Amino acid sequence: MRQDRRPYWVKKNYLRFRAWYTQHFLKPACDYLGDYPTFMKPWYISISGPNIEIGKCATVIGEPDNRVKIGVWGADEKSGRIKIGDYVLISPGTRISAAHEIIIGDSVMMANGVYITDSDWHDLYDRSSRSNALTPVHIANNVWLGDRCTVLKGVSIGENSVVAACAVVTKDVPANVIVAGNPAVVVKTLDPNIEMKTRADYFAEPEQLEKFFDGVDKMVLQENGFFNWLRALVKPNKSD
Numbered sequence: 511m512r513q514d515r516r517p518y519w520v521k522k523n524y525l526r527f528r529a530w531y532t533q534h535f536l537k538p539a540c541d542y543l544g545d546y547p548t549f550m551k552p553w554y555i556s557i558s559g560p561n562i563e564i565g566k567c568a569t570v571i572g573e574p575d576n577r578v579k580i581g582v583w584g585a586d587e588k589s590g591r592i593k594i595g596d597y598v599l600i601s602p603g604t605r606i607s608a609a610h611e612i613i614i615g616d617s618v619m620m621a622n623g624v625y626i627t628d629s630d631w632h633d634l635y636d637r638s639s640r641s642n643a644l645t646p647v648h649i650a651n652n653v654w655l656g657d658r659c660t661v662l663k664g665v666s667i668g669e670n671s672v673v674a675a676c677a678v679v680t681k682d683v684p685a686n687v688i689v690a691g692n693p694a695v696v697v698k699t700l701d702p703n704i705e706m707k708t709r710a711d712y713f714a715e716p717e718q719l720e721k722f723f724d725g726v727d728k729m730v731l732q733e734n735g736f737f738n739w740l741r742a743l744v745k746p747n748k749s750d
């Protein structure tokens with residue numbers, strides 16, 4: 511479909527249902543979920559295990575073929591934690607798996623298929639038992655994790671740094687650099703004189719932003735008729 515044929519009120523009710531689903535099923539799975547969450551297709555987002563916190567204005571996008579999985583699986587049922595800051599973007603297919611501790615800062619952006627883990631999950635020599643090494647992962651504010659990159663156990667990534675697509679990060683990354691490759695190495699340094707705009711800036715006034723998008727929906731969808739929408743669902747044509 512090239513056009514959104516939904517009448518405004520249908521989309522509005524869809525968004526209400528989506529928000530209800532998030533509050534009813536996903537918020538209770540967190541120790542804390544901040545205000546203004548935008549969980550798209552939240553039925554394809556799984557949050558499991560104890561001690562999971564997600565800050566305000568989180569955008570998390572589930573897709574049927576690319577579920578988001580945020581899970582803590584500690585040594586016992588109360589241990590392990592994941593703390594995610596404010597204004598983060600978590601794209602489809604992202605997996606965040608903590609045995610001990612994964613801390614993610616504000617405004618961090620995760621592209622499709624990012625994998626973050628703080629454990630190897632199995633011992634090298636005893637494959638029947640889990641690895642108990644404490645190897646936390648810390649990702650600082652405003653880091654951008656590119657498409658399908660992997661961040662492995664014990665890694666810290668400094669503020670503003672970028673992990674290129676498909677990179678595998680095995681060692682600490684300083685602030686304000688780009689790393690790429692497998693294993694990831696520094697390929698570029700960010701210019702500190704260029705002002706950085708972050709997701710925190712974008713969400714500075716979340717209520718206003720919501721109103722703005724509602725206004726856009728109203729403008730774009732208000733002419734859409736109910737029966738034409740049904741027709742487009744069952745018998746779409748090229749103009750749809």
Ligand SMILES: CC(C)(COP(=O)(O)OP(=O)(O)OC[C@H]1O[C@@H](n2cnc3c(N)ncnc32)[C@H](O)[C@@H]1OP(=O)(O)O)[C@@H](O)C(=O)NCCC(=O)NCCS
Nearest residue numbers: 620621655656657672673674675676677688690691697698
């Ligand atoms: C990280 C990234 C943004 C950097 O872009 P850039 O600043 O234009 O970087 P450049 O193209 O100048 O690359 C710098 C060097 O790193 C190398 N490089 C860049 N991306 C790489 C990658 N994914 N894997 C391996 N090497 C890579 C380049 O070949 C270049 O090497 P050279 O200096 O030997 O020529 C970009 O490479 C990238 O990975 N983009 C994908 C972003 C993404 O996932 N978006 C999804 C939506 S959130």
